[in-house]
Amino acid sequence: MKGNVLVGQSGGPTAVINSSLAGVYKTAMERGFNKVYGMRYGIQGFMDEQYVDLSHHIKSELDLELLKRTPSAFLGTCRYKLPEIHEDKAVYERIFELLDKLDIEVFIYIGGNDSMDTIRKLFDYSLLTGAKQKFVGCPKTIDNDLAITDHTPGFGSAAKYIATSTKEIICDAMGFSYQKKNVNIVEIMGRNAGWLTGAAALSRSEDCEGPDLIYLPEVPFNIENFTTSVEKLLEKKDVVVAVVSEGVKTEEGKYVCEYATDSAPKDAFGHIQMTGTASYLASVIKNKLGCKTRAIELSTLQRAAAHLASKIDVDEAFNVGGATVKAADEGSSGVMVVIDRVSDDPYQSATGVYDVHRIANGEKVVPREWINKAGNYVTDEFLDYVRPLIQGQYSPVMVEGIPRHLSMNLKNYDWRRGSKK
């Protein structure tokens, strides 16, 4: 008989990370694994012996469907970096002791760059000790900054939410502009990679001009040029919409939001109050050009809005989850499942596996040639790459007017045994 599967989630939540979890669970059951354990709060919670038997929480096909539609991390995540093996062997001994105790045959970790680093280290340790477990990484991040894979699950849904929300924001601003010029600055997540920020351009369509300016963190940001660009646009039109990454930096390598901090906003306790990039730039525009401004941060909603998930993304996240179990079951270890783009038109993708050593800690940014020369918009190539990933809806299961999620009922649950008391 086959042993058990252990699966964990790590890093920032996404709208579809639970679809990958559902894929892991379903494939593990179909392939005859005994149990699927879920780490609570990733490897960090697991080391504290926090885990659940997923069969206690996914009891039906309907539960599985709800799980695919539940944002954030069903199991909880952590941000925990394993030490190097030579630095602290005890940590590894502890983990492998628990793996043996739970008869774990396959270890799946759903996450981004840091999580793949975890898979790499555990795999390397298993090579050193001859441990029998297989270690497979499942990609996930809204930032889309993982190397090798064409894109990452989570990105498409965040991109769809950003494109839709940007379009609605533009529409709102246009409806309210009579003889009042207004400048709207939308701030998007992605500190080092501008994939999500660029996705705002997908709002451009027959019925919407899209944002006027888009600034990715890949190109140095010049506050003066920005102001001049806005000023020029305001000569021709009443409403200007600019989209900026939270991570835009000036030539000096300083985050734009740090300038806000420098200029002394302190709160009642004398502490510095962090101001966002958008709200800082809005204040610059307001003071230089004197027009009405509005700063909008999409904040956590862009990674949590499962109600507007992309069907392509939910399905791929599910498939990628299943592919990790398949890969391990067929003997792979120390690998991450990747998504290969088989065709652009019609869009088709397939999963593959790739040596995790070549992935861990790499960071994929937007190529310079996919950003226009002026550094204030993305090119059609960029849009052709992203557009297929936001297609299709994955209708939420609506109960009483709002989306229903799968939640973990943990009353009367014994952490130490991964079972009911």
Place this chain on the structure above:
Amino acid sequence: MKGNVLVGQSGGPTAVINSSLAGVYKTAMERGFNKVYGMRYGIQGFMDEQYVDLSHHIKSELDLELLKRTPSAFLGTCRYKLPEIHEDKAVYERIFELLDKLDIEVFIYIGGNDSMDTIRKLFDYSLLTGAKQKFVGCPKTIDNDLAITDHTPGFGSAAKYIATSTKEIICDAMGFSYQKKNVNIVEIMGRNAGWLTGAAALSRSEDCEGPDLIYLPEVPFNIENFTTSVEKLLEKKDVVVAVVSEGVKTEEGKYVCEYATDSAPKDAFGHIQMTGTASYLASVIKNKLGCKTRAIELSTLQRAAAHLASKIDVDEAFNVGGATVKAADEGSSGVMVVIDRVSDDPYQSATGVYDVHRIANGEKVVPREWINKAGNYVTDEFLDYVRPLIQGQYSPVMVEGIPRHLSMNLKNYDWRRGSKK
């Protein structure tokens, strides 16, 4: 033959104000009116002779369906208060001259309190001069603060968006809380009335605890009590979610966000930088309790998110629009259409008409008995009132992965003639 209908939109945009416009257009056509003109940017644009012939922009049943799904104000809105008649008669003479010139029989204004004030004044002037036009108001405001009507179109969709987003925010925060307490503060629109802020409680369901604390502007806000409440909650749980109205005020009658301004955040130009209520409270919590905090403003999205509109709301907005034309056609003037709640279970509503003099400039706030004694949550009565209004989906028409709207093509359009050049 019947004359023409003139319709305008005023005040803040909503997700369904265009559904009312669609209702006006459809009913006017069905009842045999000749043309339906739309004021561009409300009465203010109209006085500048900015108007369109809607048949040039709504060319099919599909266009009408798209219009119902288009957020913000298709015609554009303004915030313009007519002078009292005795103060500036010339303004009225100008408006009525234009009405006569365009052979307007029915004047419909879609808006909130200020717009009903416009209807009242124009109607009063028509009484004074014996002008033949009928003036009818169509209610609209996400704030739900209009008197007499059970609720206002626009509120239900905003409430649905707020409930859904709050649930997704809670879900996100819960997934990421291992050994790290975090406090999340969500800021909601509604400066004087807490209807929208209270709607966040609809996120509470079998699968979600809902926010821990909800503060409406109807009850004085005590910053110290707030901090103590959060501190107590953190003793029992890792994630605390508080929802606050942008308009909460302390006992001294000062907006909470003004305290932030007092404490001196100045930008690079020495100007005061406005900080939101949520971000100010987040900084208070961070400094007093030392835990991770996050401030989230739903901003314009709460009034523009047509992609998550409530079906009840879209349908009612459409019906109310139609009812304005019907009322005028049947001889009413100086009235506003209201929504009467006929039954709670099953929810049923019907339109009625009401003397606009009794509505204009009134402001309906949440009754004190629908807020709990401690002033930090809404009661079940509140929820029973709001819940029916967020039911049902009005699926967006998705094109290339994002919602399609109806947009006004104004190239080659002659404003002064309301027609193509």
